[in-house]
Amino acid sequence: MNNNIFHPFVLPFVLGMAFVLTYCVVGLIRVIWQLPKEDRKQFLISLVTPKTIWANIRDLFGDCLFHVKIWKRNPLLGYMHSSIAFGWFMIIVIGHVMLFTLKPLEGVEVEGFARSFTNFYYPIFYKHFATETPVFAFLMDFFLLMIISGILIAVVKKIYSKIVGVKRVTKFGFADNMVRFALWTIFPFRLIAEKSNIMAFWWLYSIDLMIFMCMLPFTRYMHIPTEALFILLRHAGLKAREPRKGFALAQLYSCPSCGLCIDACPMSVNDQKSGNTSAYFMKILRNGDTAEAQRIAETCLMCGKCVLVCPVSIESCDIKFSQRAAVPYEIHSDHSYLDVISTEAERSGDPSGARAFTFGEKISTKPKTLYFAGCMTQLTPKIMRSMKQIMETAGENYDFLDKDGGVCCGRPMILSGKPAEAQAMIAKNTELIKQSGATKLVLSCPICYKVFKEEYHLEGIEILHHTQYIDELVKTGKLKVGKGEVNYVYHDPCELGRAFGVYDEPREVIENVGNLVKAKSEKVESICCGGSLGSFRLTQQERDEITQNSVDDLMFNKPDEIVTACPLCLKTFSKKSPVAVKDIAEVVVENLQANN
Amino acid sequence: MIIEGKQKIWADYQKDIPDDHYFYVRSCIRQAFWPGSEVTFLDITRNKLGKDFYENPYHTTCGGIAYHSDTIPQETAMTIIARQFALMKESGYENYVCSCITSFGCYTETLETWHEYPELEAKIRQYLWDSCKKEFAKPKYLAHASDIIYKFRFEIAKQMKFPLVNVKTGKPLKVVEHIGCHYSKMFPSKGFGGAEYPHVLVGMIEAWGGEVVDYPERRHCCGFGFRQYFVQGNRGYSESNTYKKFESMEPYEPDLIITNCPGCPYFLDRWQYVIAEQTGKTYGKNGYGIPALTYEEVAGLVMGYDPWDLGLQMHQVAIEPLLEKMGIPYDPKKKYQGVNGKDLGQPQCPSCIKSV
Amino acid sequence: MDFGFCLSPSSHVKMDSVDLTTFNRLKETNPDVNTCIACGSCTATCTAGNFTEMSFRRILLMLQRGKEEEAKKMIQRCMLCGKCTLVCPRVSTFVRFC
C-alpha cells in the first residue's frame, strides 16, 4: 500500500513506548534494589530453579494473559479480561512474526539500527505500511475483533456491573478514567484506521496509545506490566516486610483495583465502609497517604478473604501487617514477668510465690495429649467442659495446659504488628509444652492454632485444632456419636478455614451428629463474624453490622443451630443470632452415644 | 469571694474576752525561739494598753508536746494543767491567757473533757492533791494571747506608727495569715471566726492596714505535727507540708506571713532555708524569703518598736526588705547585737537564700 | 547540704497540670476509652494479670491523672490477648496504645 517505512503519526506511539519502557526498567531495578539482601538472593536463585521456572511460566500465561482465576469466578468477567489481554498479546506477537515473514520490506532495504527502530512500531501500524497474506490478515482481524468484544463487555460492565457478578466496583479518579477511555478507544480507532486508512484515525490511534502508555504508571493499569514481576517475586516465596518497598511495592503496583475484594470484604456490608477494603488500601498506600493507609490497616479484620479472592493473589494482609509494624510504638512490651512461671517439678520448694503449671495431676502418667484452651476459651467455659468430656469419654491420657489461666499464644501481638514482642510468650508456652512430655497438642481456638502452626517450633508434637482432633477420635472409633435430627449450619472461622483450609473435618464431624445445611457463603467465601481481634478501629456498631450480615448468611437455609469452632465467633454470634450458637465440641457432647 | 459570707461566719464565731486582769502563761517554744515576742506582748498590754497581766514564776510547760508526741498519757497532761490552774487560783486570777497554741488546745480539750466526764475531773483533782497537795479552780475565761491582741487591735491601730502599707507604692502589704491548727480546728467555737475562716489574725491585718492573702492551701498545717518533726528521718514529710503551702501562696507574692502559733513561724521560716538549699528555690523577691513573723512582732513593728529589740534577727529569713517596704528605720550594724550590745554571733551564710 | 531528709513528692493528683496528650491521642483512635464505668472486668479477666500487676482500668485512669510513666510501665506487660475487650460491658474495640 505504502512503501514508505515512516510516517510522523508513529511518533506519539514511539514516545509513549519509550517512556513506559524506561519507567518499567527503572521501577524494576528499584524494586529489586529495595529487596533485603537475603530476599534478593532467594529471588535470583528462584529464577533458575526449574520448579519455579515452570510455575512462573504457568502463571505468567495463566494469570497475565488468560486470567484463569477470573474465569473461575465469573466466565464473562474472565472473557472480558483475557480477550483484551490475550488478544492484544497475540496481535503484537503475530505482528512481529509477520514482520519477519514479510521481509524484506517491500521495496525498501532497511538495515542495522534503522531496522530495529522500524521493528519497534512497524507491527503496530503495519497495515499502513504493508499488505499482508490472507492468513495473517484473518488472524490479525480475528484478535482485533476479540479485543473489541472484550471492550464492549467492559463498557456494559461500567454501566451495569452486576452482569459480571460484581455488586460494587472501585471508584476511580480522573487519571484512571482517562486511561480507561484511551484503552477503550485504541482498538476501535485501529480498526477504523486499518479498514479506511484515513490518516486522522491513524493519528488518533497513535495518540491514544501514547496517552495510554504515558499515563499508565500513574494509574491502576500499571498492574499490567507489574504483575509479571510480582508473579516472579511471589514464586520466589518472598513476604512483604516494609509497606512501600520491594516486594510490597511490586504488589501495590500489581493491584488492578478491580474491586473483587470490595464485595468479598465483610466491612462492605455497610456501603460507607467499603473504602476500608483492600482495593482502596492498596491505592491509597500506592499514592503515599500513609496516615490513611495506617487507618485502614488498623481497621481491617484480617479475615483474609480479600487475599483468597484476589485474581492477582496479592497478599494484602501481609502489607497491612507491615504497615502496622511501620508505625513505631512508644512502648515496648516487657514480658519478663513470665519467668516466674514454671512447671511444678521445677518449682518445688520455691518460696517466691511463682505460678506453677501442673501436669499429670489427674493421672499418674505424663499426659499424651495436652489441651490448650487459650484466652478466649476461658470465657466460654462450655467449650472447655465439652472438650474435657470428649477427652474423658474417648479415654484419652490428657491434661490441660491452662486450666487456671495460661500465657497468651502470641497471635494477637503478631496481629498488632509486633511479631518480635510475641517471642517471650511463644518461648514460655513452648517451654511448658515441651516439659509436659505430650505428643499431641489440641487447641480449640483457631487464633491460637494459627500461631502454633506458623510460629512455634514444636518438633515431634502434633498440633491439632479440636475439629480435627474430634474428627480423628470419631473416625478411629474412640468416640461414638449418634446422629440427631438437628439441622446445623457450620461457620468457618477465618483463621481455621481460609488460613489452613480446614473445611472438611468439622463438616464431617457435624454430618456424623446431625444434618449439615449449607450457608449462603461457605468455606473460602465464609464471612467473618465481626469479632476479630485483627481490628483496632471498628466501632461496636460497625462490628454489629458485620455480625448481622454473617448471621443472615448462615441463616440462609434456616438451620436450627449455628455451629462454629472458634470461641470468639461463638461469643460474637450469640449476640445477634436468632437460633442457638454452639461450638462443635458442645454439639458432639450433646450427641455422644451412651455406650462409649 | 463573697466577703459577706465570711463576715457571717465571723459573727457566728465570737467569744467573750474579759477586759482586764489576766493570768499569763508562757510558751516553751516561743520563749526559746522568739523571746522578743512574749516580752513585746507584755510590754504592749501592760504599758501601752494599761492592762493587768500576772505571771507566776512557778508555772511550767503544759505538757502539750509530750502529750502530742504520745510520750505521756492524757491524765498526766491534765494534772500538769490542773497545777497551772491551781497557780492561777493561788494568784487570785480567773482569766487564763496562754501564749502557746498547743497549750490553748490542751487547755480547751481538758476543760471540755472535764465538762463531759466530771468523774475524770474529780480523778485529776485527786491526782493533783496526791502529787502537789494543790487544789485548782477552773478559769472563768480561757483565751489565747492572740485573742487579747485581736480584742485590742483597734487600740493598737490608734497608736500605730508604721501601718502595713508599702511606703513606696502606698498599697497595703499582702499578708498571709497562718493560724495554728490547735487554735480552732479542734473546737471551732473557741476561736475567733471558727475553724474554716479564723478571724483572729485577719482582724489584726485589716485593722493595721494590710491586705489578707486568701490562697488555696491557707487551711493547711505548717507541717510541724510533733511526731513528724521530732524524728529526723520523718522531717521530709514535715517539710513537704510547708513546701505545699509555699507553692500555693507563691503566685500571690505575699510580703509577710503572720502567725499565732509557736511552731508555725519556726517552720515557715526555717523550712524556707532548707527548701532553698535542697531545691534552689526562694519565695520572696530577689533571692529573699517571705518573712514569717509572730503577731506580737508585727504589732511591735507597726507600733514603732525597734526591729532588733523585737528579736527579728532571730528569723532565718531576712527581715530587711520588709522593714524597707514599711519604711521602718533600722541599724544594720545592730542586727546581731543582743541586749546591752552583746554580740550574738552571725549565722553561717546560707548558699541559696539571702540572709542580709 | 545533706539534711538527712528530703522533700517527699506530692501524692496528689494534680488535675490542673495533667498532660492528656497521650490519652487524647488514644481517644482519637478509640473514643470508647471515655466510656469506662470502672467495673473492673478487664482487670479481673486479664491474662497478664494472672502473673503480674496489670489493670487496664487503672491504665486508663493513670493516663487521665498524669501518671503516664506508670501507665506505660504497666502497658508493657499487656499480651494483647483481647479478653478485656470481650468482657467489657461498654467498649468493643481492642485498644492499640500509642
Place this chain on the structure above:
Amino acid sequence: MKENIIIIGGGAAGMEAATQLQKLGLTPVIIEKSNALGGHIAQWDKLFPAFHNAKDVVSKMFDNVKDIKTYLNTEVTDIQRNADGFHAVLSNGEAIDGKAVVLATGFDLFKAERKQEYGYGIYNNVITSLELEKFFRTRKDERINNPKKIGFVHCVGARDVKVGNTYCSKVCCTTALKQACEMKEVFPEAEVYTFYMDLRMFGPGYEDLYLKTQKDYDVKCIRGRVCEVSEDMDGRLVIKAEDTLFGKPLRMTLDLLVLMCSMEKNKSIDKIQRQLGIENNSDGFMQNRDMYLGMNDSKQEGVFVAGTCTAPKSLPDTIGEARSVAVEVFNYVNNK
C-alpha cells in the same frame, strides 16, 4: 352502652389498669397469654424495700379484677383498626371490639445463659434472681444446698453493650440487696457478697435497705463486676472480679452465685405491636409519646402503654402508670 377497653397483659399493670377503668365506668377486658393473672410479680415472694409479701399485694389485685372479663391462655393473634376503634381476633377463635387498646405486656427476664462467662446452665450452682425468689417461696431448689458463701452479680444483661442492652434495669440493685438479706435469714452462717458497678438506691426506703443490708445483715458489697466464673475440683464456683476500690483483681470461691437478670422487652407481642404501629425506643422497649406528659400514651391514637413494656420499672412505678393510663383512656373515650 359501656365501652370495651382491650387490655393486653394481665400482670400488675394490666390488672390495676382494668380495676381503675372499671371504676371509671368503662368495660375493660383482660387478655392474658399464660394460665393465670399476676405476671412476674406473682412469682415473687417478698417485695423490696420492706419485705412485704408479694402475695398480699397480688391477692388484693386479684380481688379487684374478679368481676372483670378475663381471657386466660389467650393471645391476640390479629388486631385491626376500624371506625369504632379496634377489632381483635383471639387465639381461642373469639373476636372482640374495643374503643381503645392498653398494652400492658410487661417484660421478659434476660436469658442468663447469654452471658456465657457466668456459666448459667453449665455450672450447678449458678442461679437467677427469679429462681432464688422461687426458692424463697418453696424452699426447694437442689442447687441451694446450705451454701457457706453466696455471691450476687448485678447488671446481668443490663448496662452491657456485649448483649446489646445499654440501659439500667432499675430494680435489680434493690432486689439484690433484698435477696441478700433474705439469704442471710435463711442461712445465717453464710457469707453474702454482692458485686456491683453502682448501687442505684433510687426510691423511698431503698437507701435504708442498703444500710440495713450492711448493718444488720453484714452483706458485703464489692465494687467490681464479675467477669469470669469457673468451677474448681469440688464443683464450687471460682469467680473473678476486680475489687475496684482496692484496685486489685480478686478471686473468690463461692457455693452459690445469683445472677440479677435484667428486664428485656417482651418479644411475644412484637407482631401485634407492629400491627398497631408502635415503634421501639433505643433500648428496644415500646416507645411512648413523650417522656413526661405522654408517658402512657403512644404515637398511635387509641393505643396506650403501661408498665414495663416501655422501660424497666419497679412495682410502685408500674401501679402508678396503670392508674395513670386509666385516666388517659377515660379522657380519650369521653372526648371522642
